[in-house]
Amino acid sequence: MGKKERRTPQMAYVTLRDMPGTRVMFWVVDACPYCGERHLHVAGNLRTADPGETLGEVPAPCQPERPYILALPPRPKRKAGKEERRRARRVGKQDDWDEELG
Numbered sequence: 890m891g892k893k894e895r896r897t898p899q900m901a902y903v904t905l906r907d908m909p910g911t912r913v914m915f916w917v918v919d920a921c922p923y924c925g926e927r928h929l930h931v932a933g934n935l936r937t938a939d940p941g942e943t944l945g946e947v948p949a950p951c952q953p954e955r956p957y958i959l960a961l962p963p964r965p966k967r968k969a970g971k972e973e974r975r976r977a978r979r980v981g982k983q984d985d986w987d988e989e990l991g
Contacts (some may be wrong), residue, residue, distance in 0.1 A: 895928055898955075899923070902962040904930060905940055908946055916959055924951040930959060 899922035905919045913934040918928040928950050930938035944959045969977070 899957045900960050901928075901949075901957040903930075903944070903959050904962075907935055912936060916940070916943065918939070918957075919961070921949060921951060923949050923955060926951065952968055 901915040901918045901922055903918055905914060906917050914932040914935055916930040916932050918930070920926075921928055930943065930947060932938065932943045944961070946956045946958050948954070948956050
């Protein structure tokens with residue numbers, strides 16, 4: 890088993906865009922993990938296709954022998970709820986009181 894065979898595919902985060910004036914959708918990789926350039930991958934027809942089916946491992950256009958995984962970017966964490974913010978303030982106030990007394 891050579892060194893090239895042990896490589897795992899890199900993650901490439903994509904955004905879905907449509908081509909103006911047509912019904913074609915593309916997954917756009919803004920920065921390829923191998924060359925840093927922008928690449929397009931066809932996602933299907935705007936009306937009939939499910940673009941999520943075309944996500945996954947595909948060969949990189951710049952180096953077809955090296956695949957990468959098309960994936961959606963991670964979602965940001967949700968903001969803490971009102972109760973959690975209140976609880977954090979209470980804990981902070983208790984710490985201040987403990988420092989003053991101790």
